[in-house]
Amino acid sequence: DTEVTQTPKHLVMGMTNKKSLKCEQHMGHRAMYWYKQKAKKPPELMFVYSYEKLSINESVPSRFSPECPNSSLLNLHLHALQPEDSALYLCASSQDRGTYNEQFFGPGTRLTVL
Amino acid sequence: DQQVKQNSPSLSVQEGRISILNCDYTNSMFDYFLWYKKYPAEGPTFLISISSIKDKNEDGRFTVFLNKSAKHLSLHIVPSQPGDSAVYFCAASGLSISNFGNEKLTFGTGTRLTIIP
Numbered sequence: 568d569t570e571v572t573q574t575p576k577h578l579v580m581g582m583t584n585k586k587s588l589k590c591e592q593h594m595g596h597r598a599m600y601w602y603k604q605k606a607k608k609p610p611e612l613m614f615v616y617s618y619e620k621l622s623i624n625e626s627v628p629s630r631f632s633p634e635c636p637n638s639s640l641l642n643l644h645l646h647a648l649q650p651e652d653s654a655l656y657l658c659a660s661s662q663d664r665g666t667y668n669e670q671f672f673g674p675g676t677r678l679t680v681l
Numbered sequence: 682d683q684q685v686k687q688n689s690p691s692l693s694v695q696e697g698r699i700s701i702l703n704c705d706y707t708n709s710m711f712d713y714f715l716w717y718k719k720y721p722a723e724g725p726t727f728l729i730s731i732s733s734i735k736d737k738n739e740d741g742r743f744t745v746f747l748n749k750s751a752k753h754l755s756l757h758i759v760p761s762q763p764g765d766s767a768v769y770f771c772a773a774s775g776l777s778i779s780n781f782g783n784e785k786l787t788f789g790t791g792t793r794l795t796i797i798p
Contacts, residue, residue, distance in 0.1 A: 571724070598784055609770055609788030610725065623784060657724050661784070667713045667732050670786060672724030 570594075571673035573658050579679045582648060588676045590641040590658030599641040600670060601633060602657040610657055616641060617663070648680045684708045685773050687789035695797050700758040702792050704771030707752065711773040715786070716745060716756045719768045728769075729756070758794075766796045 571592045580586050590599065598617045602610040615623035616635040630652075632644040641658055655677050659670040686705045694700045702716075712733040717725035731738040731745045731754070738745050744757045758765055771789040 573724075600784065607791075609790055610786075611788075612785055615784045617784070659724075667730070669715055669727045669730055670784075671727060672717075674722070674724045677722070 571658055571660055571671050573656075573673035573676050575676060576674070577677045577679075579681065580645065580648065581681050582650070584648075585644070585646045587645065588643040588656055588658075588678075590643075590673055591639055592660040592671070592673075593639055594660065594671070595638075595662075596660035596671075597638060597663045598661045599635065600659040600661075601631075601641070601643050602659065602672075604655045604657055604675070614643075645678075648678075650680050653678055653680045682707075683790070684711075685771055685787050685789040687769075687771055687792045689792050690790070691793040691795070693795045693797055694761045696763060697760045700756075700761045700765065700794055700796070702756040702758075702769050702771075702794065704754050704756075704789050705752060706754075706773050708773070708775065708787075709752070710775040711787075713774045714745070714747060714754050715772045715774075716743075717770045717772060717788075718765075719770060719791070725770060761794075761796045763796050763798055766794060768793050 574589045601613040604610045613627045614633045619635045630647050634642040655675045657675045658673040661670045662668040684707050715730040716728040719725045729740050729743045729745050731747050747754045768791045770791045772786040774786050
């Protein structure tokens with residue numbers, strides 16, 4: 568299995584809602600990532616988990632809360648988002664963080680905040 | 682400050698010919714470079730990578746060239762096929778930049794490649 572899966576594909580939420588994005592990989596990768604991509608822009612790193620511990624937080628607002636329940640799963644909990652948070656949210660994984668290795672991306676969740 | 686730049690937002694190439702996508706970077710600490718392809722409504726797909734100890738890496742129709750002195754890399758696709766039509770992102774990372782290894786990828790703004798049948 569060489570895939571990163573993400574659910575849901577699309578999500579529409581109000582500013583007062585609480586929702587979660589899910590990501591799963593079964594490649595035995597020990598590093599997992601959340602990226603945000605706005606239209607016509609490159610992906611921007613949000614969080615990195617390495618061996619299930621948060622290793623990088625790129626100064627992301629606290630309304631985004633990541634969670635790594637185990638080595639295969641990564642969640643992103645959303646609360647009190649703003650319309651400007653509407654974007655494509657991408658999950659990625661890589662073998663580990665210590666050597667040169669490529670990141671594999673999921674298809675993304677298209678999030679719309681009303 | 683855009684540390685990785687793809688100055689051509691779009692490129693059109695005839696099917697069967699060579700496609701050359703270019704990428705420039707400013708941070709001399711970058712030592713690992715990757716190319717990703719992205720179709721609409723999908724995540725980026727890894728194509729090929731190169732570390733700074735090499736100046737060329739080849740995988741089938743895809744070849745990446747790295748010119749460290751010019752801080753420039755290019756992706757060559759030959760022969761170009763209609764399925765190659767997508768947005769191509771160049772990305773870079775550096776073991777020395779953070780204490781955490783090569784996780785932090787800095788992406789360029791992308792080049793939309795269109796292959797004309």
